[in-house]
Amino acid sequence: MIYLQLLWSFVQIGLFSIGGGYAAMPLIQNQVVDIHGWLTMNQFADIMTIAEMTPGPIAINAATFVGIRIAGIPGALVSTLGCILPACFIVTLLAFVYYRFKGLSLVQGVLSGLRPAVVAMIASAGLSLLILSLYGQRALPADLGGVNLISAGIFAVALFVLRRWKTSPVWVMLGAGAAGVLLYSIF
Numbered sequence: 001m002i003y004l005q006l007l008w009s010f011v012q013i014g015l016f017s018i019g020g021g022y023a024a025m026p027l028i029q030n031q032v033v034d035i036h037g038w039l040t041m042n043q044f045a046d047i048m049t050i051a052e053m054t055p056g057p058i059a060i061n062a063a064t065f066v067g068i069r070i071a072g073i074p075g076a077l078v079s080t081l082g083c084i085l086p087a088c089f090i091v092t093l094l095a096f097v098y099y100r101f102k103g104l105s106l107v108q109g110v111l112s113g114l115r116p117a118v119v120a121m122i123a124s125a126g127l128s129l130l131i132l133s134l135y136g137q138r139a140l141p142a143d144l145g146g147v148n149l150i151s152a153g154i155f156a157v158a159l160f161v162l163r164r165w166k167t168s169p170v171w172v173m174l175g176a177g178a179a180g181v182l183l184y185s186i187f
Contacts, residue, residue, distance in 0.1 A: 002071050003078045005036065010063050010082030015090075019118030021051075021058030025125030028062050038070050045132050053173060059083055130155070150183045 009031040017024030025048060032038045039047065047069070051061035060083050067079030101107050133151045157179075158172050 003074065006067055006070060006075055006079045007082040009036065010067075010079045011086055013059065013063070014083040014086035017059055018114060019121055021060075021062075022125055023118050023121040024059035024062070026121060026128065028059070028066070029125070029128065032066050038066065041132060043069075045129060048129065150180070150187060154179050154183070 013024055013027045013031060017027055028048075029041075029044055033041055033044050047062055047065045048058070051058045051065055054061050060080055063079040063083035064076045067076035069075075071078070098107065133155065134147050136146075136148065154176050158176050161167050161172055161175075162169070
């Protein structure tokens with residue numbers, strides 16, 4: 001039964017994660033934290049962090065990690081399969097439609113309309129993870145008294161380095177991890 005639940009959950013995620021892995025993050029959160037309760041929000045954040053750090057698409061990595069956490073290797077295989085099946089069918093269909101009708105204004109209008117929605121989905125996922133990082137499991141307080149200053153500092157420096165020098169995210173993640181080990185061991 002758990003395999004069918006994992007398969008169906010990740011088929012839905014794969015079907016509706018238009019815009020890539022980051023757009024899938026709120027969908028994954030909804031399925032594994034909110035609907036099924038398979039993970040806590042902290043466990044979800046940890047899995048998303050690991051999925052981001054490992055090579056490959058973030059949604060597929062997350063599906064694999066969630067599946068293995070819930071039902072071992074078979075769960076990982078089922079979750080991963082569920083995540084990629086819709087994309088295989090949809091990409092094949094869209095490639096045919098796009099190359100055949102790419103000049104039509106209707107197709108261009110649909111693509112233009114989807115862009116802002118995808119950005120909103122990515123921003124929503126990023127904001128959820130930022131709030132969790134800065135405030136922990138607590139809800140966003142009315143004042144800034146509950147902010148984790150170490151997390152806020154690492155976030156600010158990472159954002160500055162990424163925007164100012166266009167540094168590789170790999171180096172930023174390595175630096176943030178090292179800063180976290182150092183700062184959290186001192187304080």
